[in-house]
Amino acid sequence: MTREAESRETRVVDAKFVAGAVDAQSLPPPTVVEIAFAGRSNVGKSSLLNAMMQRLALARTSRTPGCTRQINIFEVRCADGLTLRFVDLPGYGWARRSKTERSEWQGMIEGYLQGRAGLRAVVVLLDVRRGVEDEEKQLVEFLAGPRHVSGPARLEVVLVATKVDKLGAASRKPALDKVGRSAKEVGGKVIGFSAVTGEGREELWARIRAVV
Ligand code: GTP
Ligand code: MG
Secondary structure, eight states: OOHHHHHHHHOEEEEEEEEEESSGGGSOOOOSOEEEEEEBTTSSHHHHHHHHHTOSSSSOOOSSSOOOOSEEEEEEEETTSOEEEEEEOOOBOOOSSOHHHHHHHHHHHHHHHHHOTTEEEEEEEEETTTOSOHHHHHHHHHHHSOOSSSSOSSOEEEEEEEOGGGSOHHHHHHHHHHHHHHHHHTTOOEEEOOTTTOTTHHHHHHHHHHHO
16 A cells, blocks of 8 residues: 555544443444544543544543543544544543442443444553553453444454653664563554654554454
8 A cells, every 4th residue: 555545544534522421321323333442541542542533632631540531432534435433431440439430430331342333343552661461451351252232243452552652762662572472462463653753543544444
């Protein structure tokens, strides 16, 4: 694929917020293919979405973990007409929250992931400096488990290592190699990404387009 073809395909001509809800039942009907973005609080899900959608602040971001508190759906249309929904999920693993709140949280996210018709793939984000930890392994295992809706038997999982711009030139390759090795154990290749420089954006778009 030429560079021009790539940028035409991934140029976003329209992006808008569609709906937000704290339970999957309150979401609009799943009439458009959805790709969800999951990972720890503060890993950079909302920032990555803004970079993917070429919008500076459509999804709210914050330096404080726990910023996204509901399931937020955005709809994007590319220059070649492809339309899909990006779903920004609240982060998990945020300790400063009561036990009840955390289990409600988990119920909301798991309910959406297992029960949402129209969901095709889940992009699992991890911080390049932390790599694949237990939480990410558990999430990938969960995604490989049974679903409560008809549709494709298995959700596609795409692993993304975020904030690669935070690493200097010397530590970057070893860190990405290390993340790559641990990603292999959970079954996939990892894409390095930076919401600051836009690195990895085209590659992630290509993976998503291959899925839909
Ligand atoms: P929750 O909604 O709390 O789950 O967090 P989130 O995963 O949506 O993270 P968010 O996008 O709000 O980003 C958290 C912080 O990390 C913000 O201060 C962002 O500016 C910063 N950040 C996100 N992505 C990057 C990146 O690629 N590079 C750098 N340097 N900072 C980033
Ligand atoms: Mg967020």
